[in-house]
Amino acid sequence: MAVKGRDIALRAASAAVLAPAAVAATWIGGVWFLGLIVAASVVLAFEWGAMSAPRAPRLIGGAVSLAVVAAVVSAYFGAMSVAFVMLVFGAAGAALFARSRGQQAVDAAYGVLYLGWPSVLLIWLRDVDSTVGLHWTALVFAVTWSADILAYLAGSTFGGPKLWPSYSPNKTWSGFIGGIVAGAIAGAAMTAWFDMGPLTVFWGAFLGLAAALATMGGDLWESGLKRRFGVKDAGNTIPGHGGLLDRVDGLMFAVVVVAAGRLLVVLLERGVS
Template identity: 65%
Template sequence: MAFGVREMGMRTASAVVLAPLAVFAVWLGGPWILGVMLAACVLLAVEWARMSARMAWKPMFGAVAAALAASVAMAHAADLSFGLVMMVFGACLAGLFARTRGLSAVDAAYGVLYIGWPAVLMIWLRDGTSAVGFYWVTLAFAVTWAADIAAYLVGSAVGGPKLWPRFSPNKTWSGFIGGLVAATLAGVLMTALPDSGAPGPIWSGLLGLAGGLAAMAGDLWESALKRRFGVKDAGALIPGHGGLLDRVDGLMFAIVVIAAGRALGRALGLGA
């Protein structure tokens, strides 16, 4: 497959603008990360509603956005468990509300859970303003970006058999393997972050591998969802990437796996 020069240029330009803003908000932590997550949840709720209820998207958006905002705010103000309980409760309420408007209760509830899990876990991983929290969130970012960029470059340069042509005809096995290697290396390199309480290069590398696998699974899953709803892109917010959901689909899955890895590492005494 030949390199798409125009597409790569748009991707690069978008990344140059968005990546530093994301990292800066994560570095500040505290209310800044809360504000970013609330804004992201609103934008993602819009895209989810427009995909899942195109003819009557506003009631779907209101139900999903309200549940997401309450979940994230609760996770920030209280703790992870309260945020997760609020998310499940909000998903149930969103489903009931959608049903009263003649919309799919399953799509409304799933939208809250799909977006809410990584949003709530992001707040937990950041852990206020600590250097340890900064490490865990940037680990998820680094692993996802490494997997995404390497998969695109290696897949474009090498080509070969398709990974899952039914839902994502452009992805190849060569890109998949390249992405996993890059994600693992990113996990190892992230241990160089000072005062991070990183769990060591072996565990961090394994987290990179698992996070990279999750990131590519998230990308494929969103492709399947878009196929189900009959849309090419989740939106048109980001040049070269479509919507915000198109950009963070892998990150959403990676955050869940990285959070599970942090919890397991704590239980095993491998990191903060």
């Protein structure tokens, strides 16, 4: 219990430093949010390089980083189609570069798409509208953080049967249930608090539930990737948490679900008008 208590304290201390910076950049938006996503993308890319290409981590990390940042900047300036094209060509370019360095081309290409797709969607979600975009981005963070924190606390407190031992031996069903319930509550609360257009509290809860499920799925997916590459953590960037990828793996999946919900609302609003 003492070791677990120290682990929770270290996690809380790291979150107390990083979360306010992320919240502030999200609140301000504009180039500050762009800077947050670019910085995170670079860190994630180099973690991916170290994890997937240990013989050339900096070279592969740099190639993946270049492709992802180019797509993110394009999305920031409103060229979403260009951003998606850059992701495709960036993945191909990273694959060719990795192959020339004797590394796995598929891993480099996948790294660009795995990291780039949610980064581009976060830019679109935040800057599609200065106020409404903030609300939707806040919903993503609230649902993801609530699901992640409550899953950890419920699993640590109640324990019980393992969720998927072959992929992630520490995950439990109690943590899974706690996470999705927390996500649904967070989605409903954010919808009640913010102006989300035609999104009602009920549908906010449903979207929160779906995003929480995606958060759990993203966590399991990254656990599978780490087992494939034979590493315990994606890195040691954040004390008590491992790498940044270990903290945002669920967010990367959840943002896809929330962006799909936002797109549906936009289409509904256009249909009504």
